[in-house]
Amino acid sequence: MHTSRRASLRDVAKLAGVSHVTVSRVVRENNTVAAATIAKVQAAIKQLNYKPDPALSALAAYRSNSNQGNNSQLVYLECETNNYNQTVFGGVKSETERLGYSLALHELPTTRKHQDILQRTFYHQGIRGILIGPSHTSKLHPNWDWTPFAAVSLSNLLHKPSLHAVSSDYFTGATLAIKYLRKQGIQRIGFAVNAHHEERTAHRWLGAYLSSLDGQKPAIYSDKINDTKAVKRWLQSERLDGLLTIHRAAFDATSSFNLSTVFLSQFECPATIPCISYAPQAIGVEGVRIIHHLCLNHQFGIPTEVKSVKLHPHLHEPELPI
Known part of the structure; x- marks a missing residue:
């Protein structure tokens, strides 16, 4: 006797156009998911007649209670390589060391597929804090699921969705x-x-x-x-x-x-x-301080109020010879 395959969480995610992590959060009534996204996921659940697997639900609950994230490691997403960006990264590195974090450097992939893979990798490694290096154009796919992460952009660039940012004034x-x-x-x-x-x-x-x-x-x-x-x-x-x-x-x-x-x-x-x-190294330092605060307070996902920090420059006049 033939029986149809039971719809999976990933089937719902594909139909709704979101990540499986987001679907899991909607099913568990996590209040960090945007209302519009919840509506899309619920519509897909109804269409597929999705029923959560009790065993998997129990495992997910165990993981969420026992592993709140690897708060000892941050990630720096490198968008471009140049002297300025290396100086910003130097500030990130020095402040993460001072605060006791380890730091992983990853080059941001250019395709949606590879960005999705990287996002899932960070999530399953328990990483929660992400710093996005400077660039002059946005290389982040707009469908990146920020729900599990705290993120800070280290440039004037306005990402979509809007994220906390640190830059020079x-x-x-x-x-x-x-x-x-x-x-x-x-x-x-x-x-x-x-x-x-x-x-x-x-x-x-x-x-x-x-x-x-x-x-x-x-x-x-x-x-x-x-x-x-x-x-x-x-x-x-x-x-x-x-x-x-x-x-x-x-x-x-x-x-x-x-x-x-x-x-x-x-x-x-x-x-x-x-x-x-300007002090590009200070941009990296301030970015880590914001991430540190967000992670300590479990403030993950897209911020409802975006914090934009502009570091003021000063005018340097050369010393005149005596």
């Missing part, structure tokens, strides 16, 4: 640079930062520049930043007496102009030029 940095130039009597200030780097600030550098012009017509360089001749032509055509940049190549092009320059970051700034100084 780039708007304040650019504003400080413009105020400095205005105090020097500078009237015509130009902006020369390539699009890739400017996007990493979520357009806060450009936003601060445009909002601080005080009647000046914008002067924004949009050609190749390493093309010295093109930069010089632009400087001459705009008749600038001040410049905001982060690029040594753009600064080198100003050598034949009477121009005051402020670098919007310290990374390529010549020793004799004022710059806005």
Whole structure:
């Protein structure tokens, strides 16, 4: 006699378009799952006539009571590799060691399939705290199930869904640079930062520049930043007496102009030029402190109130020779 196969938890998850972890939480009436997700899962349960297996339910209850997560280990998801990100990771590493955590570094996969595999791996290893490294575009799949995890993004990038975040206050940095130039009597200030780097600030550098012009017509360089001749032509055509940049190549092009320059970051700034100084290592440190607090208080899942921490920069003026 043929009998139809009993619907499984994973069948429900597939039909509802969520993870099996989420289905399990709905079945156990866990209040951390969003109402819309609960509705989808319940509809799939009804359609498949799903009935929880009593033995598996007992095992799940045992696991939830006896294993609340490996609170001694955090994960750092690396989205991009560069000097800035390595400095942020250095801050994460030092603070995890200070607080007594171990730290695992994982490169974030680009496909949904491999991200889902990584997510399940973290869950079954009992990992609950995840730090997402800086990137200029979101590489996280929007269907990542955050229910079991506490997460902090270490960049200006707005992930979907919204997560707690720590980043530099780039708007304040650019504003400080413009105020400095205005105090020097500078009237015509130009902006020369390539699009890739400017996007990493979520357009806060450009936003601060445009909002601080005080009647000046914008002067924004949009050609190749390493093309010295093109930069010089632009400087001459705009008749600038001040410049905001982060690029040594753009600064080198100003050598034949009477121009005051402020670098919007310290990374390529010549020793004799004022710059806005950020502390990317402090971003990593603050991110770990937030994760530490969330894990201690069992505050997992997508936050109802997103905490966004902006670390203020300062203007560094070179010391004049005596």
